[in-house]
Amino acid sequence: MLSASQIVFERYFEPVFEPVNFDLKSGELLLVTGANGCGKTTLIRVLAGILHPTSGQLDLKAAGMAYVGHYLGIKDDLSVVENLRFMRDFLGTSGTSCEQLISQVGLTRVAEQQARTLSAGQRKRCALARLLVSEAQLWLLDEPYSNLDQEGVELVDILLNRHLDAGGACVLATHGAHRPQWAGTTDYHLVSGAAA
């Protein structure tokens, strides 16, 4: 679904991480781990097509990509429902209703509230609901567990397992406090370019 060969990204004329190679298939999870500052976020952004790799080849054959990063992409002035409805209209997807997705991530009580009133964890849940709205085959998750309570962490794992079960794929970057349980997991330890 997504393969990378010799991906290098340079900033200030230094490679951010050692050249990256992998081949991710349907139903697989690539777990990117590594210390702070080793370029996990940068790698995810390269894979997402936001950053252009300095060299190397990326080959993407997925029906849609969805991304949850540090900046969640939620509009403060819109309610949870409005945020999701907009994304649905924008992406042109038409599966489960937004209300159902909201109840799946446990935000029914605050569904009509403006996003600015939500806590960091609730905002994260809203971003997770957007993952579901996108109906994308490939998920790119950057620190999805941060800001979430125990229940929220379990929610991520449930959604992730369901996604992979259904033939999706996922690249997940985490600094490693919690790791999802999935049989088709490949560990990828990212090494900072400065270490070389």
Added chain:
Amino acid sequence: MNVETAKTNKPRKNAFVMFIHKMGSPPWFYNFTGKFIPWFWAIFIVLTVWGLYLGLVKAPADYLQGESFRILYIHVPAAWMSLLIYISMAIMAFIALVWRIRIVEILAMTSAPIGAAFTIVTLAAGSLWGRPTWGTYWVWDARLTSELVLLFIYLGIIGLYNAIDEPRKAARAACLLALVGAVNLPIIHYSVKWWNTLHQGSSISLMGGSSIDTSMLWPLLIMAVATKFYYGANLLTRARVKLLEQDIRKAWVREVLKEKNG
């Protein structure tokens, strides 16, 4: 859906692109241009001395404008260069954006301050010439106004390049701005020219009116060639310094510095 893939690994056959890619290797560029720079500076100095001697001493005074027309030998070549450097910068900016070649980015960006300097010289010489001719240092003459707008565009490019921290991102942003400016410059030029006739601006132009005698033309041509060598010499000198600065931690720079010091 396909994510754009980097093009750097693919072999290319086109001779021009081959040359560009060879130029793209920093050590090669550094050594190759190092051989030319002294010659460029030398030719520039010889031509300038010669051109200024012919222009300021030998050429006869103009029967209409008297001695003040001699400013033309500075003003006109500088005005030509201010535009020519913009064109050269825009072409390099295009190459830099499409092929993502760092050295071309550097060349485009080091062109901007040189072009801005020529624009300032053009404006200063133009207003010095304006004092005896129009009786004032500044008139909203079409050519001067266009040069002023050109200066603002140069300053915008330099400002943007310096405002963004990551050097390659800064170069790409400023290159894009240079291209946008290149599309707009002809429109600005013609609209200003037309605006000037609309508001009945001054019609005496530095170049217009009297037919130019060959003894007055030669120094102008020599100065025009001299400024091109100046651009080449200055551009390459600056680009080499920039390259050393950016690659300060690379092996080839260490070798160069070792040679220089030891």
Added chain:
Amino acid sequence: MSGQAVNASLSRAFFALVRRDILLAFRRRTELLFPVIFLMVVVSLFPLGIGPGPQLLARIAPGVIWIAALLATVISLDALFRSDFEDGTLEQFVISGHPLTLIALAKILSHWLVAGLPIVLLSPLLALWMNLPGESLGVMILTLAIGTPILSLIGSIGVGLTISLKRGGQLLSLLVFPLYVPILIIATAAVMAASDSLPYTQFLGLLTAGLITSVTLAPFAAAAALKISLS
């Protein structure tokens, strides 16, 4: 997906975005008014600074109103991409696979609707203040109606380039004002020609040509600028 389906989904995305932006603008109604109030304040400064002589005011009216419109537009431009850039929505747009050019165009359109259109609607009042002759009022409104979208379009490139800077606003004015020169010249010439009872349609034609050119080119440049700013 077939070509038709792709087009349908693109136009749906386009209008969804325009609708969202207008909704967001109305959720922040006060901010919506700032450029309009700014425009009125700037124009009212001229009679105070120059003197209320009706003849002089009438003479400089086209220039004053247009320059005030340029300033008001530049003030409002930062809002074009700022919030989407800062909260990560722009990244979501890039991931969506929809062409960024189309997204830029949708955002420019909504920017014009909330920031450019009010200038056009307010211009009769400004013309009254500046004692603009009645017969050229229509031309004034027309030049603003054709010209302010060009300001948003060209401005979007400047915002795209400066959005990643904390103090992008100051640099932005340096980047876009030189590019606005031709519009200022042509638009004011049209109004002045109308004031002097001279033909002015050719100027409106030029402005329209400028609008068509910038609609075709500016969104591509703005999209490229945004891509660079996101890196």
